[in-house]
Amino acid sequence: MDEEYDVLILGTGLTECILSGLFSVEGKKVLHMDRNKYYGGAATSLCPLENLYEKFGKGSPPESMGRGRDWNVDLIPKFLMASGKLVQLLIHTNVTRYLQFKSVEGSYVLREGKINKLPSTAKEALGTSLFGLLEMRRFKNLLQYMAKYSAEDPTTHEGCPPTVPMTAVYDKFGVGSSSRDIIGHAISLHTTEDYLRLPCLETIKRVQLYYESISRYGSSPYLYPLYGLGELPQGFARLSAIYGGTYMLDKPIEKIEQVDGKIAVTSQGETVIGKMIVGDPSYFPDRVKKVGQVVRAICILSHPLPNTSDSLSCQIIFPQNQVKPPRRHDIFVCCVSYAHNVAGNGKFLAIVSTQVETSNPEAELQPALNYLGVIDEKFVEVSDLYEPKDDGKESKVFISKSYDASTHFESTCNDILDIYERVNGKEFKFGDPVNVETVCGE
Numbered sequence: 423m424d425e426e427y428d429v430l431i432l433g434t435g436l437t438e439c440i441l442s443g444l445f446s447v448e449g450k451k452v453l454h455m456d457r458n459k460y461y462g463g464a465a466t467s468l469c470p471l472e473n474l475y476e477k478f479g480k481g482s483p484p485e486s487m488g489r490g491r492d493w494n495v496d497l498i499p500k501f502l503m504a505s506g507k508l509v510q511l512l513i514h515t516n517v518t519r520y521l522q523f524k525s526v527e528g529s530y531v532l533r534e535g536k537i538n539k540l541p542s543t544a545k546e547a548l549g550t551s552l553f554g555l556l557e558m559r560r561f562k563n564l565l566q567y568m569a570k571y572s573a574e575d576p577t578t579h580e581g582c583p584p585t586v587p588m589t590a591v592y593d594k595f596g597v598g599s600s601s602r603d604i605i606g607h608a609i610s611l612h613t614t615e616d617y618l619r620l621p622c623l624e625t626i627k628r629v630q631l632y633y634e635s636i637s638r639y640g641s642s643p644y645l646y647p648l649y650g651l652g653e654l655p656q657g658f659a660r661l662s663a664i665y666g667g668t669y670m671l672d673k674p675i676e677k678i679e680q681v682d683g684k685i686a687v688t689s690q691g692e693t694v695i696g697k698m699i700v701g702d703p704s705y706f707p708d709r710v711k712k713v714g715q716v717v718r719a720i721c722i723l724s725h726p727l728p729n730t731s732d733s734l735s736c737q738i739i740f741p742q743n744q745v746k747p748p749r750r751h752d753i754f755v756c757c758v759s760y761a762h763n764v765a766g767n768g769k770f771l772a773i774v775s776t777q778v779e780t781s782n783p784e785a786e787l788q789p790a791l792n793y794l795g796v797i798d799e800k801f802v803e804v805s806d807l808y809e810p811k812d813d814g815k816e817s818k819v820f821i822s823k824s825y826d827a828s829t830h831f832e833s834t835c836n837d838i839l840d841i842y843e844r845v846n847g848k849e850f851k852f853g854d855p856v857n858v859e860t861v862c863g864e
């Protein structure tokens with residue numbers, strides 16, 4: 423057996439496919455395997471609809487759902503921030519050429535029992551019932567301060583350097599609990615109150631990202647690909663293949679061994695060698711630790727979400743202190759529909775998720791499920807969250823983290839760029855975009 427690869431990759435989740443693409447573009451020899459017959463691993467999009475019913479043991483879909491192949495149901499719902507790292511990676515690698523995106527129509531937040539649109543323009547801000555006039559002025563002052571804030575420029579700090587806790591910034595502007603909730607949870611998308619005690623810079627950067635993203639397309643900071651999230655890993659897999667990466671699906675993995683500082687992987691009796699290996703946690707049960715659980719309910723509806731101006735796509739955030747009983751983690755709803763070619767004609771998919779805190783995870787979603795109206799069908803799944811026990815620098819085994827409960831890809835991209843840095847010993851530079859055209863033309 424003489425085939426030796428620079429990198430072996432196991433699992434075709436988004437993280438693995440992006441890394442595979444980046445490594446191939448750099449000239450590394452990559453072999454990418456997945457035990458499944460399909461791309462995407464735990465975060466695949468199921469098509470046709472029959473596959474979703476089968477996965478959850480619910481027989482076959484009723485006639486009212488229309489043609490099964492009109493559906494692409496994401497198991498793990500997420501949106502892309504228009505100015506976020508995933509969009510930057512898509513542009514850098516020109517993988518955008520394989521995909522088509524739609525702007526998500528609105529972002530909403532529950533406050534005092536009401537679903538409110540997060541203002542995306544100054545005009546909308548004037549009409550919002552999220553705060554009274556006085557609070558609105560304080561909120562605006564704080565947002566203006568954060569928009570100008572730069573870690574490197576002390577004249578923008580006005581007494582709050584990047585390391586002071588976020589509470590100090592709120593206190594400085596005298597903002598009340600509504601502004602704190604909106605900024606911390608609906609805009610910065612922190613999932614707990616832990617951020618209050620952490621350095622303010624992280625939250626300020628998130629607010630800046632949110633508003634940069636909104637300024638791109640208008641009504642919300644989020645984008646979503648037509649035909650579902652499953653298109654994303656496949657786009658990066660195509661990039662990898664163009665640069666010589668080898669892909670093999672339906673390859674059960676029997677053994678992963680460390681031999682003479684290298685990695686040997688055996689599948690169907692054949693062994694391949696790699697200088698290192700990258701993969702998702704499911705391939706390395708002994709090398710990962712469980713750090714929590716996420717519960718998700720995929721709901722099929724025949725109507726848009728109530729109180730969202732009939733949006734064909736939206737996000738609703740249920741901050742932890744706005745639901746009963748109060749909890750530690752926020753609950754999220756991501757809604758997409760037939761308009762994105764992911765559901766049958768006139769149908770909507772609302773995926774509700776949160777980090778598990780009790781022994782009855784499904785009940786934890788109820789405070790959000792109550793706001794969805796009639797649910798035609800519901801599929802509930804609890805997934806374990808894993809993280810690697812080591813950073814891979816010595817073992818040469820680089821393992822990604824499970825997809826968390828957040829509804830955007832920023833944390834996933836941080837993991838991707840972090841693995842990239844550990845593998846290559848240097849930070850990923852976006853630099854000049856990869857010119858796929860030139861390579862194809864050869």
Ligand SMILES: *[C@@H]1O[C@H](CO)[C@@H](O)[C@H](O)[C@H]1NC(C)=O
Binds near residue numbers: 535537538728
């Ligand atoms: C939804 O809108 C209706 C009509 O404007 C209003 O009566 C109701 O309180 C709203 N519900 C929520 C949860 O915001």
